Amino acid sequence: MTTTSPPEPPRSRLGHAYGEQLAQHPLTGSQHPAAAARDSATLTLAYQDRFLNGPAFLGEGERRTVVADLQTVYRLLRSLPERVFGGSTTALAAAVGLDPGQSALITRSARTGTLLPLGRADLYHDGAGFKLLEFNLTSALGGFENADINRAMLAYPPLAEFVHRHGLRYQDTLGHMVRTMRAECAAHVPADRPPVVAVVDTVDNFAVVGPRLRVFAAKLADHGAEGIACDLGELSYPNGRPTVGGRAVDVVFRYFLPEDLTDPVATAQLEPLLLAVERGRVGLFSRLDAELYGNKGTLAILSDERHRDLFDAAELACVDRLLPWTRYVRPRLTAPDGARVDTLAHALAHRHELILKPTLLHGGHGITAGWESDPAAWEREVAAAMDGPFVLQHRVRPAAEPFPDGAGGLQELFLNWGLYVGARGAGDDGDDGYAGGFVRASADPAVGVVSVGSGAAVGCVFHGGD
Template sequence: MNAVTEAYLAAVAAGRMPHEELAKAIRATGLHDAIYRNGHLARPLFLTRADRERLDADLRTLHGLLTGLPDRLFDGDAGAFAAAVGAQGPQVGAARTAAGQATTLSRADLYPAADGFKLLELNVSGAVGGLENSILNAAYLDSPHFAEFAAAHGLGYADTMALLGETLRGEAGDGSVVAIVDWPDSYPELEPMLRKTAARLTDYGIDALVGHAGQVECRDGAVFLGGRRVDVVYRLFLMEDLLRPGGPALLDPLLAAAARGEVAMFTPIASELYGSKAALALLSDERHRDRFDAAELDVVDRVLPWTRMLRPGTVTVDGEREDLPGYARRDRERLVLKATMLHGGTGFVAGWRTDPDAWDRELRAAEGGPYVLQRRVVPVPELVPEPDGTLRPWVAVWGAFLTGRGYAGTYIRAVAGTDAGAVVAGGSLTGCVFHED
């Protein structure tokens, strides 16, 4: 627990941080009616200045390492990299079309362990959730008691949405038209939220439209939505949509227009590959250590848990050579099984929450497929006050954003208790982070 957190909890205990005042400020945002349906965590989390500076540097390094893997390991062959991290069929072709394109927008999902933050995955996409987190920061500052605390401790926050707007303007310049484009199947449900996002972007000088891929027109050397020419497509559809029936027919014209420079794609569709868990396995694999310098290896060793593709053969574990399938069964309680390119907890199996027979069945079904094994991270729980002032432990995933400016705010998802495997199971509450300026 850092000094700011200790001071905050002391203020709660002394009655200087009224629970209902804070809760009222958060409810007034309307976020939990429109977006974060499960509710909010009862306090913000805090970063010291030193921790924020280290997190900023580590995020920059990890992003650079992952986006540099095609050059370092595959001689620049984007298709070979795509296949290695689990892309299939039209996805490989899309990766080749978008070769060389990347974006700094990403969200690193991290656990705070006893020796620092550990990376669970890096989402390199504009479709990541939590971009609205700074609304929660602003709401806390509407509470007079919290505003006084923040001023006394020199606390500020990164406005993720403002930094996103800055990034979007950089894609095509001021006065550009941005189309937020979803997949047709999910658009009817998400449209109200997307319109709220578009309205927020206007606060940052972005002329934003919303629609789905079936409404986009590619003609006359340009891209249109609702009859308006578009400068930037803010992509919410996913690379996995290329594997749906009719997916390539719907998306190929738009991807080709982006490759010809007729529209900017934010983020390029191949950027998702850098967030594949298989990319983390490539970065973690001891066979590739000679491709990185000492400073880069320090970040990999300190931040990235041991991660390997689930394949027959031997690997190095804690300095010893091990048969991977045998090790996976023997060390079940310290391992997690994850699908390489799925999201939202799909394909996630926590070894310590699974009996040996069920774990064995999961391993047999996944072996040789698009799955990784990752060493379990034991997070340090956050103490959160109940309405009566008692403290309860919560496990929080820190979703730390990165843009071209560096660290860009954090979206918190948390569940009560101490079991890290429960966060991905759904029902988590949301929160935000303040840092020392």
């Protein structure tokens, strides 16, 4: 008599257990797990009605491991000017694709105040572990509604009971952001009243995202700050200090990005703000030079074998564990087997395993997945990117995760995890800097980019339960 081994359990034991529980609770009407999220004006403004039928679950052991790895990667990224570029932030700026004007603005910011860790890691789990696709290190991270999704999902009684029974919890991402802002801009946060915080984007961007930033500004009141959302053009500078609507500003919470600083109008409107920061008249969160470290080009530097002798054994183990193979698009590159090869020939031969990404753009813009392109189009894209601000990255195939299908069963979805990290000591969970998260999900196993912009559904993250 032959026996067969039991099937391997899914990555998310909790997700599988929750699906089994939901099979006993058919979804109906107001009892739908996403009903409260869809009834929230705040959440529908951000995500319309694209909510998953349940949360994602992050086991406590894997949470600790990935957060520790992300903290290590953050330290490595911050050390790149010294380790690779002789201490020059200007050289790092040029290497990651910033033009001279952007570089001058960003490196100016590096001379003021301090810069504390704050970022969102975009990751796939390939069944063996998390792989880091991008590490966005900036104040313009989104995610300030993360805890609202958790709270809305907990209005569904079967989930609330499951979370309680397994000892699960979640982090308030916005709370971590505000604590980090207060620490980074401590010299500008008054002790006797709530700080006035201007949430600021460019004029063009604010015309699109203004309603959501107004929500963000209003939510700051829950964290002991007075928020005002505005664009750069609404700031005036009597006596050198920024004001908006007649209110003097203590801290500017920055929502503009490096790609916005190529517009001469935006650059001119930014200049008096940078002068006010340099003269100590206002705090800027986060410092512009955060953008030097939070882009795909820096991941290519960490991934490149040419720099392996700059890192110790523990650092290399982290890089090997977390980063997919990533290289700048230059005429020759180091292949995964260590051989130096012609880049275009390698890209054509391995089209189905590669994705082409600009180093500085965000939100999935400018990305070309080789497996979604025909050979001629792929060759044109890679050739056009040669010697420019682009990287090639090895494809990461996300493992299927079990999610309720809304009809009493389970469906397989493929997740882009957005996990937030900040400075240690800003929250609980052993003060390791974990600041919550959310997921974006697609039912397409061959999806190039799992993002809200490409139609993905959104869900919250609960952790713990080991």
